[in-house]
Every structure is written in structure tokens, then in C-alpha cells.
Amino acid sequence: MSGRRQVSGVQARGRVGLPPVRQRPDLPVRAHLTVSGWLLLWVVRPSWLWRREIAAVLLLAGVGVLGWWWRGWTGALVLPDAVVTVAVWVPWSRRWLIASWRRARLRRHWDRGCRFADLTTINDRIPRVRRDRQVPAGDRLLVRVPRGTTVGDLEDAAERIAATLRVREVRVARDGDRADLAHVDIVRRDPFVNPADPAVSEAIPWPWRHAGRVSLRDPIPVAVDEMGDVVYLRLEGKNILIGGEPEAGKSAALSLLLAAAALDPTARVWGWDAKRVELALWRPILERIVYGDIGAAIGQMEDLNAEMDGRYEHMEECGKRLFGPEDGPVILAAVDEMRFYTASPDRRESKRFNALGIDQTARGRAARIVGALATQKPSGDVVPTAWRDLIAYRWAMRCTTRDASDTILGAGMAAAGYDASLIDVRARGVGLLYAEGELPRRVKSFYLADDDIRAIVARGLELRRAGSARA
Numbered sequence: 206m207s208g209r210r211q212v213s214g215v216q217a218r219g220r221v222g223l224p225p226v227r228q229r230p231d232l233p234v235r236a237h238l239t240v241s242g243w244l245l246l247w248v249v250r251p252s253w254l255w256r257r258e259i260a261a262v263l264l265l266a267g268v269g270v271l272g273w274w275w276r277g278w279t280g281a282l283v284l285p286d287a288v289v290t291v292a293v294w295v296p297w298s299r300r301w302l303i304a305s306w307r308r309a310r311l312r313r314h315w316d317r318g319c320r321f322a323d324l325t326t327i328n329d330r331i332p333r334v335r336r337d338r339q340v341p342a343g344d345r346l347l348v349r350v351p352r353g354t355t356v357g358d359l360e361d362a363a364e365r366i367a368a369t370l371r372v373r374e375v376r377v378a379r380d381g382d383r384a385d386l387a388h389v390d391i392v393r394r395d396p397f398v399n400p401a402d403p404a405v406s407e408a409i410p411w412p413w414r415h416a417g418r419v420s421l422r423d424p425i426p427v428a429v430d431e432m433g434d435v436v437y438l439r440l441e442g443k444n445i446l447i448g449g450e451p452e453a454g455k456s457a458a459l460s461l462l463l464a465a466a467a468l469d470p471t472a473r474v475w476g477w478d479a480k481r482v483e484l485a486l487w488r489p490i491l492e493r494i495v496y497g498d499i500g501a502a503i504g505q506m507e508d509l510n511a512e513m514d515g516r517y518e519h520m521e522e523c524g525k526r527l528f529g530p531e532d533g534p535v536i537l538a539a540v541d542e543m544r545f546y547t548a549s550p551d552r553r554e555s556k557r558f559n560a561l562g563i564d565q566t567a568r569g570r571a572a573r574i575v576g577a578l579a580t581q582k583p584s585g586d587v588v589p590t591a592w593r594d595l596i597a598y599r600w601a602m603r604c605t606t607r608d609a610s611d612t613i614l615g616a617g618m619a620a621a622g623y624d625a626s627l628i629d630v631r632a633r634g635v636g637l638l639y640a641e642g643e644l645p646r647r648v649k650s651f652y653l654a655d656d657d658i659r660a661i662v663a664r665g666l667e668l669r670r671a672g673s674a675r676a
């Protein structure tokens with residue numbers, strides 16, 4: 206228990222006559238209460254929390270008095286009834302009433318949660334909700350902590366608030382710009398579990414599936430997070446590793462990057478598809494493709510590295526440090542079932558492939574060559590750690606073990622609470638997405654059905670044909 210909290214309990218009793226709120230904030234020990242404390246606890250505080258409801262009742266009472274003055278008792282009964290009926294019947298006022306009631310209830314619950322979690326200051330202040338928004342997982346609040354306390358205190362109390370509110374979890378994140386503001390997520394449900402049938406993973410359509418031309422240099426929508434926000438990845442200058450157990454949704458996630466590349470007529474896409482079928486639908490827009498042939502895979506990786514060297518020579522000639530849009534297109538190098546190449550039975554060939562891959566990932570970023578790598582468990586014996594550690598984006602779909610999750614996200618992530626083995630086995634496409642400089646986020650990838658892919662590929666070909674006809 207921190208010093209601040211102990212002091213707050215003792216001083217609260219002495220100054221305004223309230224008992225230590227830690228024990229029973231709603232049922233104080235009356236013996237300790239002064240008249241002002243009693244009024245504060247039993248009249249002012251509840252009235253403030255119920256102010257909207259009290260205002261509504263007073264308003265209706267006023268309407269009743271008006272009715273009585275107009276038509277006696279008949280008017281006093283009929284006029285308030287009419288007001289209520291109209292308010293409930295008209296859709297926008299009904300929506301407004303429900304939203305106001307929900308908001309007031311949420312704030313009452315928050316008040317209660319904070320008081321039980323011993324977050325009350327000596328002036329009887331608690332972290333105040335400044336904004337709230339309903340999101341698929343529950344509620345997202347912007348909260349301001351009272352003077353003398355920190356967002357860290359709120360963070361420490363998150364578990365107690367969650368228990369009081371009877372929700373799955375309460376997450377607290379400090380605002381980047383202001384130390385007194387916190388973004389609080391009250392997680393009530395798993396938005397990625399299909400309520401109609403938990404065994405069926407509901408697909409979320411990709412927002413760009415009907416898009417015309419897009420650019421691979423723009424942020425690409427790849428998933429939604431638990432708050433319903435779309436998660437974007439900016440691929441330019443980055444590489445991504447997608448890992449997870451079989452059928453977890455790795456190839457489906459990779460498809461989104463391929464789809465963005467398909468709709469960017471300037472982008473070039475090279476594929477390594479050990480299974481032969483994962484990139485099959487993308488074949489028409491792939492500039493180069495190899496299948497389960499390690500020798501051909503090495504050859505194609507050598508060509509990619511030669512292309513990279515060519516780009517660096519060009520940059521040197523032009524006195525540039527970055528390969529810009531005017532210098533040439535982004536190349537997306539998509540490797541599915543990476544393990545086949547990186548841990549092939551012929552160790553000499555795998556070693557060669559890995560050396561080329563590491564070089565490509567290490568030096569390819571400024572040359573605008575983006576590696577998108579998917580594999581089941583990228584442990585050290587499957588993907589060299591020297592390669593894995595160079596990759597900025599890690600996307601861990603469901604894994605069988607904590608260790609497997611850590612091999613994708615990085616050592617210590619599971620212990621810190623980011624463990625992809627805890628993802629529901631039925632939740633296909635759900636994973637932890639870790640982008641450099643941020644904490645991993647639990648997200649669900651968009652999904653492209655085969656027909657969507659065919660339509661996107663056809664549009665991509667059309668865009669390329671139109672581009673070359675203009676040139």
C-alpha cells in the first residue's frame with residue numbers, strides 16, 4: 206500500500222469526516238461521520254451521479270404541474286405521459302435517451318470502481334471520465350486523474366477496478382502528451398468470438414476490397430483491434446514476420462499485403478511459395494515465383510539481392526540515401542512457409558538461402574524492398590535469430606506454446622502479458638501484432654475470400670495494362 210493511500214484514509218476521516226474509503230465506500234461507518242460528511246456521502250455525491258435522472262423526473266413533474274394548471278388532474282396525468290410517449294416513440298430521441306442512460310450508468314459504475322479501488326483523494330476526488338465511447342470490446346474512456354495522483358496509481362488499481370466492475374479486464378495507458386490523462390479500456394467481452402457460433406470465425410471484409418488504385422507506400426489496413434479501430438501497416442522501409450500454428454491465419458494475413466501490392470500497378474511482387482497453393486491465386490500479378498525447389502529459391506533470392514545492389518548503385522550515382530518513388534517501384538518479397546527454405550534437409554543450401562535473406566532484410570529497407578515472411582514456428586533452428594531480429598513488424602497468430610509466441614514477438618513478451626498461446630483456438634486470424642516502438646496489440650486480420658482475391662487480381666492486371674498503355 207503506497208504512502209499516499211494510507212494518508213488519504215486517515216486524513217479523510219479527520220478533515221471532512223469520511224471513513225477510509227478503502228473499506229466500504231457505499232456503506233460508511235456512521236459513527237465517524239460529521240453532518241457535512243453525511244450530506245456529502247448520502248446526498249451530494251449520489252445526487253450528482255444521478256443528476257440526469259433527477260433532472261428528467263423534475264422536468265416531468267414540471268410538465269405535470271403545467272398540465273394540472275391547464276386541465277386539472279386529467280392534464281397533470283396526461284401531459285407527462287404524452288411527453289414520455291413521444292420521447293420514446295421518436296427514433297432520435299429514443300436513441301439519445303438510451304445513450305444518455307448508458308453513459309450515466311457507466312459513469313456511476315466507474316465512480317464505484319474507483320472508490321472501491323481506493324483511488325479517492327483527501328478531497329473526495331476520483332479519476333474523472335472526460336469522454337467515453339462504446340467499442341466492440343466494451344468501453345473506451347478518456348480519464349483525468351485528480352491532482353496529487355498519477356496515471357500510474359490508476360494503472361496499479363486496474364485489476365481492482367476490473368473486479369468491482371465485473372469485467373474481463375481494465376487497461377490503462379497514459380496519454381502521450383499529458384501526464385494527467387489516461388486512456389482506459391474497459392474490456393467486457395472478446396469481440397473476436399462470434400456470439401452466434403463461437404466455433405465459426407466470422408470474417409471481416411477488407412476495406413480496400415473494392416478500391417481502385419492504391420499505393421504500397423500508403424498505410425495498409427490489415428486488421429481491426431479489440432476497440433474496433435482499423436490497424437494499418439506502413440510497409441515502406443519495413444519487413445514483417447508472420448508466425449503461428451498451422452491454420453492460424455498466416456497466409457490470409459499475407460494475402461492482404463499481396464492485395465495492396467496487386468492494386469498498386471507500380472509495385473513488383475516476387476513470391477516464394479513452398480506449398481505451391483498459398484500464392485496460387487496471386488500468380489497473374491507475381492513478377493517472379495518459385496515453389497518447393499530450394500535451388501530455385503536461392504537463385505531468386507540472389508536475383509533480388511542483385512536488384513538491391515543495382516538500386517544502391519543508382520542511389521549512389523544520384524547522391525541519395527533513399528530509393529524514392531521517382532527512382533522505381535517498391536518490391537514486395539513474399540515468402541510463405543519460410544521454414545521449407547530456411548531449414549531444408551540440405552543444410553548447406555539453407556545456409557546459403559539464410560545468408561542471402563539476412564542480407565536482403567538488413568540492407569533492403571532503404572532500397573524499398575519489403576520482405577513479408579510467413580512461417581509456423583520461427584524458432585532459432587528454423588529461422589536464424591540474426592534474421593528474425595532485423596524484422597520490425599512481428600505478427601504472432603495463435604501459437605501452441607508461450608515459447609513459440611516469444612520466438613515471434615521477442616523474448617519476455619509472454620511474461621509481460623503478450624502471449625499468443627492464450628488466443629482461443631477457434632479464433633482464426635486473431636493474433637498479436639507488434640510494431641516497433643509500440644506494445645503488441647490483439648487484432649483480427651481482415652479476410653479475403655478466394656473470389657475477392659480473383660477480383661482484386663483482375664483489377665490489378667487492368668491497372669497494370671492501363672499503366673503500360675499510357676507509358
Ligand SMILES: Nc1ncnc2c1ncn2[C@@H]1O[C@H](COP(=O)(O)OP(=O)(O)OP(=O)(O)O)[C@@H](O)[C@H]1O
Binds near residue numbers: 406
Ligand atoms: N482473418 C480471418 N477471418 C476469418 N477466418 C480466417 C481468417 N484468417 C484465416 N481464417 C480461416 O482460417 C483458415 C486457415 O487460414 P490460413 O490458410 O491463412 O492459415 P495458415 O496459418 O496459413 O495455415 P498453414 O500453416 O497450414 O499454412 C482459412 O482457410 C480461413 O477459413
Ligand SMILES: [Mg+2]
Binds near residue numbers: 541
Ligand atoms: Mg499458410
